[in-house]
Amino acid sequence: MKVLIAGAAGMLGRKLAERLSSAGRIGNRELTGLTLADVVAPQRPPDHAGDVELLALDVSNADDVGRLIARRPDLVYHLAAIVSGEAEADFDKGYRINLDGTRHLFEAIRREGLREPYKPRVVFTSSIAVFGAPFPEVIPDEFGTMPLTSYGTQKAVSELLLADYTRRGIFDGIGIRLPTICVRPGKPNKAASGFFSNILREPLVGLEAVLPVSPDVRHWFASPRSAVDFLMHAAALDLAQVGPRRNLSMPGLSATVGEEIEALRRVAGERAVKLIRHEPDEAIMRMVAGWPPRFDAERARALGFAAEARFDDIIRIHVDDELGGRIGG
Amino acid sequence: MKVLIAGAAGMLGRKLAERLSSAGRIGNRELTGLTLADVVAPQRPPDHAGDVELLALDVSNADDVGRLIARRPDLVYHLAAIVSGEAEADFDKGYRINLDGTRHLFEAIRREGLREPYKPRVVFTSSIAVFGAPFPEVIPDEFGTMPLTSYGTQKAVSELLLADYTRRGIFDGIGIRLPTICVRPGKPNKAASGFFSNILREPLVGLEAVLPVSPDVRHWFASPRSAVDFLMHAAALDLAQVGPRRNLSMPGLSATVGEEIEALRRVAGERAVKLIRHEPDEAIMRMVAGWPPRFDAERARALGFAAEARFDDIIRIHVDDELGGRIGG
Structure with missing residues (x-):
C-alpha cells in the first residue's frame, strides 16, 4: 500500500508518519511506499525501514498537486492547511490553501481516474471549528456546520466536497473532525486555544x-496520540458501513x-x-x-473510534x- | 436603489424582475436602476418604467462577473444556477456554474470593495436540496446540510461562503432555501420533481x-408567488436581527x-x-x-417570511x- 501524507511537516503529520513507519502496515496491508509532502520538506521518520519520498510543494498549486497524485497512492492523507488564526488574518491565503488546496487535490484524483481507473482512499482532517455557537448542551451528529471563522468555513466546504466526490465514486473519503488537541507539544503559541x-x-x-x-x-479534547489513532483507524475501516455522511465528529x-x-x-x-x-x-x-x-460522537464511537x-x-x-x-x- | 439580478432569464428571475418593476421600490427605497443578466439575454419586464440593462454573460467567467459588479448595484440577487438534474449529469458544468460562479460573484464584490468602499446586500437562492435523508419528522433550523446530490453540495458550499463573506463585512448576505416550487408554470419537464x-x-x-x-x-412546497415574496422580503429585511446564521429554510x-x-x-x-x-x-x-x-422554518417565520x-x-x-x-x- 502506497501512502501519501499532504501536510506531513505539521505536528500531527509528523506523528502520523512516525506511527505509520513503525507499524509498517495499515490494517492487514503492508506499507510499500511513503510520500511525505508539505510546504517545507518534511523530515524522514526515524524508524522508517524503506524508502521515503520527501517533497516540498504548495497544495494551492494545481500542477504540483497533479504531479503528486500521478504517483497514484492507495491512501491519501490530506492534512495540509493553515491554522485558524492565520486563515482569519489572511483571507486570501486561507481560501487559497484550505479551500483551493483541497479542491486541487480532489480534482487531481478525479483527473487521474479519468486517465486510468483510480480510486484511492482519502482521509481528511477536519475540525470542530466547522461548528459555531449557539450550541445545544451536547452537540449531536446531525448538527449543522455553521462556522464562525473562515477556517471553519474552509473545513466545512472541504467536508461537503469530500462527501460529494465520494458519493460520485471518485474516491473513498472520510472526514475526521478533530477535537482540540491537548496537550499540544512545542512552545506556547499565540493561538487563542x-x-x-x-x-x-x-x-x-x-x-x-x-x-x-x-x-x-x-x-x-483529545490527545495527539488519539488523533493519530483516529487517522490510523480511518485508513483501515470498512467505509461501506459509513454510508453517505462521510464527515464524523470524533470522540x-x-x-x-x-x-x-x-x-x-x-x-x-x-x-x-x-x-x-x-x-x-x-x-x-x-x-x-x-x-x-x-459532542455526542455516537456514529464515530459505533465505528470504533475512541479517545x-x-x-x-x-x-x-x-x-x-x-x-x-x-x-x- | 440599483438592483442586479444574476439569473434573470429563469422562471423565478423573470417573475422577480416583473414584481420589482411593478412595485418600483424595495421596502421604502425607490428602484433607480435594474440590470438583468443571464447566460441568454433576459427579456425586458413589460411594466418597467425606466431603463433596464439586459446582459447575456456567463457567471463562470470571472471577468464578466467583475464587469457586472463594477456597476456597483446596491442589491444583488444571485439566482444563477444550473438545475439539479444537469448538475448531476455534468459534474464539471455543475461545479463551474453553481460553485465557481457563486465564488466569482462574491469575490468580485470583495475586490470592488477593496478598490473603493462597497457593501451591497446579496440575496442568494439556495434550496432544500442542501439536505439529505434520513430526516427527522420535522427538520429543525439547526439540521446539518448533508446533501445527496452535487447540486445540493454546490448550494451548501455557496451558503457557507455567503455566511463567511457576510461575517467578514464584505457584503450583507442572506440565503433563501426555497421549498419545491409548485405549481411550476411551463411545459412538463424531465426533472424528477x-x-x-x-x-x-x-x-x-x-x-x-x-x-x-x-x-x-x-x-x-411553496407557490412561485411565495418564492418571489421571499426574495422581496429578504431585500427589505433588517438583516442585523438575523445574526451570523444567514441561510434560512423558508416556510x-x-x-x-x-x-x-x-x-x-x-x-x-x-x-x-x-x-x-x-x-x-x-x-x-x-x-x-x-x-x-x-421543515420547522421557525427562524424564517419569526422574521416575517410566510407561505x-x-x-x-x-x-x-x-x-x-x-x-x-x-x-x-
Whole structure:
C-alpha cells in the first residue's frame, strides 16, 4: 500500500508518519511506499525501514498537486492547511490553501481516474471549528456546520466536497473532525486555544503558564496520540458501513479548565498547579464562549473510534510521549 | 436603489424582475436602476418604467462577473444556477456554474470593495436540496446540510461562503432555501420533481398527466408567488436581527401527493382528477424517498417570511397568475 501524507511537516503529520513507519502496515496491508509532502520538506521518520519520498510543494498549486497524485497512492492523507488564526488574518491565503488546496487535490484524483481507473482512499482532517455557537448542551451528529471563522468555513466546504466526490465514486473519503488537541507539544503559541495546553505543558517542566479564562470554561479534547489513532483507524475501516455522511465528529473528552487543573494536581502535584497564573483576557474569553463544549460522537464511537475518558490520561500521555516519562523542572 | 439580478432569464428571475418593476421600490427605497443578466439575454419586464440593462454573460467567467459588479448595484440577487438534474449529469458544468460562479460573484464584490468602499446586500437562492435523508419528522433550523446530490453540495458550499463573506463585512448576505416550487408554470419537464406540478398544471388545462409515485409521498412546497415574496422580503429585511446564521429554510406547505389531488378535486372537480394517470416509476420513487417532508422554518417565520397554508391556495394562485383565472381544457 502506497501512502501519501499532504501536510506531513505539521505536528500531527509528523506523528502520523512516525506511527505509520513503525507499524509498517495499515490494517492487514503492508506499507510499500511513503510520500511525505508539505510546504517545507518534511523530515524522514526515524524508524522508517524503506524508502521515503520527501517533497516540498504548495497544495494551492494545481500542477504540483497533479504531479503528486500521478504517483497514484492507495491512501491519501490530506492534512495540509493553515491554522485558524492565520486563515482569519489572511483571507486570501486561507481560501487559497484550505479551500483551493483541497479542491486541487480532489480534482487531481478525479483527473487521474479519468486517465486510468483510480480510486484511492482519502482521509481528511477536519475540525470542530466547522461548528459555531449557539450550541445545544451536547452537540449531536446531525448538527449543522455553521462556522464562525473562515477556517471553519474552509473545513466545512472541504467536508461537503469530500462527501460529494465520494458519493460520485471518485474516491473513498472520510472526514475526521478533530477535537482540540491537548496537550499540544512545542512552545506556547499565540493561538487563542493555546492556553488549554500551555497550562499543562509548561508547569510539567517547571515553567509558568498564563490562564486567560475562568476555570468553568468547558471544551472538547483529545490527545495527539488519539488523533493519530483516529487517522490510523480511518485508513483501515470498512467505509461501506459509513454510508453517505462521510464527515464524523470524533470522540473526545469534555472537560472544564478547572478539571484540567485538578488532573494536573493529581498527576504532577501542587507545585505544578502553583505555576498557573490567572490573568483574565476579555478578548480570549469572548472567543472561547463560542467554542463547542461537548459532542455526542455516537456514529464515530459505533465505528470504533475512541479517545481518552479521563484528563489524567491526557496528561500522562504527554509525559510519556514528549517528556520521556519524567515530570518536573 | 440599483438592483442586479444574476439569473434573470429563469422562471423565478423573470417573475422577480416583473414584481420589482411593478412595485418600483424595495421596502421604502425607490428602484433607480435594474440590470438583468443571464447566460441568454433576459427579456425586458413589460411594466418597467425606466431603463433596464439586459446582459447575456456567463457567471463562470470571472471577468464578466467583475464587469457586472463594477456597476456597483446596491442589491444583488444571485439566482444563477444550473438545475439539479444537469448538475448531476455534468459534474464539471455543475461545479463551474453553481460553485465557481457563486465564488466569482462574491469575490468580485470583495475586490470592488477593496478598490473603493462597497457593501451591497446579496440575496442568494439556495434550496432544500442542501439536505439529505434520513430526516427527522420535522427538520429543525439547526439540521446539518448533508446533501445527496452535487447540486445540493454546490448550494451548501455557496451558503457557507455567503455566511463567511457576510461575517467578514464584505457584503450583507442572506440565503433563501426555497421549498419545491409548485405549481411550476411551463411545459412538463424531465426533472424528477416535475410530477408534483405536472399532476396539477396539466389537468387544469384539460391535459393528461402521469403520477409516478404513491399518493402517500410527502414533500415541502411553496407557490412561485411565495418564492418571489421571499426574495422581496429578504431585500427589505433588517438583516442585523438575523445574526451570523444567514441561510434560512423558508416556510412552506407540507403535503402528500394525495392531499394535492384532493385540493385539485376541490378547485377543479372530478374531471380534472380523472386526467391523472398512475404509472409507478421505481427510479423516481427511490429518489423521492430521500427528499425532505417537512421543515420547522421557525427562524424564517419569526422574521416575517410566510407561505401558503392550504394546497387549494397554491392551485388558485396558479390559476390566477398563469391561466387568467380560467380552469378547463
